[in-house]
Amino acid sequence: MLDKQIEDYLALAGVCQSAALVQQIARRGNVEQDAFEASLSSILVTDPESPQHVFGQLANVKVGYKTLLSQLSDKQGNKDTEITRYIASILGLERKLSRKPDALNELADRISHVQRQLAHVDFNNTQIVGALASIYSDIVSPLAPRIQVAGNPDYLSQPANQQRVRALLLAGVRAAVMWRQMGGQRRQILFRRKQILNSAVKALRLIN
Numbered sequence: 713m714l715d716k717q718i719e720d721y722l723a724l725a726g727v728c729q730s731a732a733l734v735q736q737i738a739r740r741g742n743v744e745q746d747a748f749e750a751s752l753s754s755i756l757v758t759d760p761e762s763p764q765h766v767f768g769q770l771a772n773v774k775v776g777y778k779t780l781l782s783q784l785s786d787k788q789g790n791k792d793t794e795i796t797r798y799i800a801s802i803l804g805l806e807r808k809l810s811r812k813p814d815a816l817n818e819l820a821d822r823i824s825h826v827q828r829q830l831a832h833v834d835f836n837n838t839q840i841v842g843a844l845a846s847i848y849s850d851i852v853s854p855l856a857p858r859i860q861v862a863g864n865p866d867y868l869s870q871p872a873n874q875q876r877v878r879a880l881l882l883a884g885v886r887a888a889v890m891w892r893q894m895g896g897q898r899r900q901i902l903f904r905r906k907q908i909l910n911s912a913v914k915a916l917r918l919i920n
Contacts, residue, residue: 714764718918721780721911722763722773723894724901726754726887728783729776730880731798737873737880738863747775748876751883753835755844756827758820766890771919781912784905794862801859802881803898806888808855815851822847838872845878852885853878 714722730751736743750772757766767773782790783799809815826843833839853859859881867873901908 714762714770715914717907717911718770718915719763720894721896721908722767722915723887723891724896724908725773725776725780725912725915726751726767727776727799727802727884727891728779728795729773730884730887731795731802732775732779734798734861734877734880734884735792735795735863737876738861738868741864741867741870741873743876744775746772748880749835751887752841752844752879755823755879755883755886756830758823758827763890763894766887770915774916774919777912777915777919781909781916784901784909784912798859798861798884801856802884803888805852805856805859805881806885806892809852809885810889810892812855815855819847819851822851838875841872841875841879844882845875848878848882848885852882 729747733743733748733751750767753768754766760766764770779795783792783795785791809819822843826840826847829840829843861868861877868877
């Protein structure tokens with residue numbers, strides 16, 4: 713059983729992880745595979761027993777907690793404005809999605825279709841990443857101005873990387889939905905900064 717303080721901000725770490733992994737693909741053309749798989753898998757956990765069940769082991773959100781720590785740190789050099797922009801955009805998308813019951817229903821239908829596909833293909837199959845990417849493009853992305861991903865054009869022009877970025881943005885929105893369900897609000901990032909930092913420090917100690 714997870715410490716409540718860690719559990720309270722687990723979903724926010726999930727949002728941060730998606731943002732950080734999008735940046736990795738855009739800048740380097742590759743991604744930390746375990747974190748990538750954990751973020752994408754979380755989209756398909758639609759009836760979790762606990763918040764931790766969404767991501768599996770706490771270590772699966774290590775990238776997210778490290779990002780959360782650096783983004784909220786007092787040290788100015790640690791903060792990455794590009795990642796801040798991705799996080800804000802993901803949280804904004806989730807807010808718009810929460811007000812669209814039709815989009816939410818369509819999202820649930822499309823995700824259950826991907827869950828059925830998994831009976832026939834492996835999770836790492838490009839078909840699964842492609843299916844998650846198209847869910848983002850068809851249902852979530854049109855709800856707000858397009859998220860502008862900055863990086864190396866050589867990497868960003870590759871269709872496989874475009875799909876991975878879109879699937880990760882969908883994972884970020886999924887984590888943002890979970891955060892809202894647990895009572896999370898954007899203003900807490902300002903007003904509960906110390907508690908959020910403490911939870912990230914505790915989580916990273918447990919992981920390490």
